[in-house]
Amino acid sequence: MQFNDAATTKKRDQDDVTMPGSSVESLTLEEIPVEQAERLRLLLRQQGMMETGLNTHSLLQRVLLRPECVLAQQMNASLDDVYVIYSHVSAALLRRNNSFLSPTPVAAVLSSHHRHFISTGQECLDGALRGGLGCGLITEITGATGAGKTAFALNLAMRAASYPKKDDRRSCTLWITTDVSAFPATVAAAVLKRHFEARSCIDQEDGEDLEDALRNVAVTVHPTLAQLRQYFSVLRSHLANRTDVRFVVVDNFSVLVRRSFPGVDEEVTERHEAVAEFMSILKSIAQEFCVAIAVTTVSGEELGHSFLHAVNTRLRLTQCLLDCRGAFAFQEESQVRVTHVLELVKSSAAAAWRFECEFEGMCLKRARPLGDNEVVLVEDAKLFGADPFGHVTLPTFAFC
Structure with missing residues (x-):
């Protein structure tokens, strides 16, 4: 009183x-x-x-x-x-000798606030992201259908699982999906094997094999937004007991929202409020348990402005026609090819940047920063029916 x-x-x-x-x-x-x-x-x-x-x-x-x-x-x-x-x-x-106020070097402050990262495996990408996907933050991986969002997130999870047991970079992943068939289990094993071979981890001293490493990735299925919201209490308990879980993937968030709110025009306000509530809870989980959360979405504005402001980092993947004319001094003619481009759209720690990503199947082989003289001609080329030789396949219409 x-x-x-x-x-x-x-x-x-x-x-x-x-x-x-x-x-x-x-x-x-x-x-x-x-x-x-x-x-x-x-x-x-x-x-x-x-x-x-x-x-x-x-x-x-x-x-x-x-x-x-x-x-x-x-x-x-x-x-x-x-x-x-x-x-x-x-x-x-x-x-004052007894004052609790004292000047502190910036280096000491940064070292006392060490943050774990989920590495992309590509030095140029990690450099642009200041280490990788930051734990305690939410990263959106957006793009059109088939742009490579799931493949990119899968490489992050498998690479984190492939580190040796005594390596601090090793982490477990919780993969939240909308359908059992949406998670490519067979491909995940193949991607993990590629990471093992890249770091020569197959014959480790501790005897860990691919099957042991695959246990570092757990998959849970939640078809609707309401079911996933009910799962949050279980998720908090799971993260509290499993401190080795540092990476959570929500694939695909746009599908969850569309299933819960199929009406586009009639349910806009209700949908935006539900998304805002969901992202607020997700952000609190990321900060409370210091996990990196990656949310894959389909490009568009249906999720509302609250979602755009809730994410800390936004990565945009596109399949496009890339014109490399003049990229190198010995090139006399332009080289146009279909490729994947990853764009760093939003980040509190880095400026905007673009990278060409080369996939072999669903395995990310390499990434390189794009130069100023490399031009993206057509985005989402696969959807537009474009090919690297400049031809465009027009749709065929049948009139009855």
């Missing part, structure tokens, strides 16, 4: 001044310019800050944590005077 009478207020002020272990010497004006010393001494005296016994908490609450406009109005001072007071009080606090 709290009381707000005059006696209580007076007692609280007295306790604030005589806090044990916090009383220090009076603030001095030794480092203040002479032309401002008298003015500031008067202002400080009016605020009671020239007396002994002021503690750090008092100075923070009465000066440093107050907006400059509010402090200037209370002290009847100019903004220039307030800025000098800020500097003076900050320096005085840092000089």
Whole structure:
């Protein structure tokens, strides 16, 4: 129970001044310019800050944590005077031997906030993403149907599972899908084998084989958004007990939303509210359990603006015609081919970038950054019926 009478207020002020272990010497004006010393001494005296016994908490609450406009109005001072007071009080606090305030190097702050990443396996991609897909963040992998979204996420999961047991980069994956047939189990084993062969992990000292590594990927099926929402309590319990799970994939989120809200025009508001609620819960799970969450979607605006703002990183995959004219000095003619392009559309840590991704089946072989002189001619070429030789296959119409 709290009381707000005059006696209580007076007692609280007295306790604030005589806090044990916090009383220090009076603030001095030794480092203040002479032309401002008298003015500031008067202002400080009016605020009671020239007396002994002021503690750090008092100075923070009465000066440093107050907006400059509010402090200037209370002290009847100019903004220039307030800025000098800020500097003076900050320096005085840092000089105190018993102050909890101390300058900290940026490197020390970064090292104390180490964040795990899910590596893409491609040095250029990891460099652009500042390490890979960050744990505690939500990454959207978007694109048209057949653009390679599932294949890209599958490579991330299989690569994370292929590290040796004693490697800190090794992590388990929880794959959430809309249908059992939507998860390519046979292809997943083939992709994992490729990663094993790439790092020569088949004959490991601990005797782990492909079957053991495949156990690092668990698949759960939830056909609708409502069923997945009910699964969140189980998901939290699972992540609390399995600290080795660092990667969660939701494939395909657009299908979940369409199944739950089949009407496009009539259910727009309800659909957007459900998506916003879902992403809020998903974001809290990512931050609470420090897992990287990848959500695959089909390009479009049906998920609403709340979804666009909820994701931390957005990767856009397209199958397109790429014109490499002038990419190299020895090229005299343009080279046009069908390929996959991965575009870093949104990131809080990196600028926009584009990469050409080469897939062999569903296995990501390599990625390279695109140059300024390489032009994307037609996006989603497979859907448009375009081929690398410049021909376009037009649809055939039958008239009855």
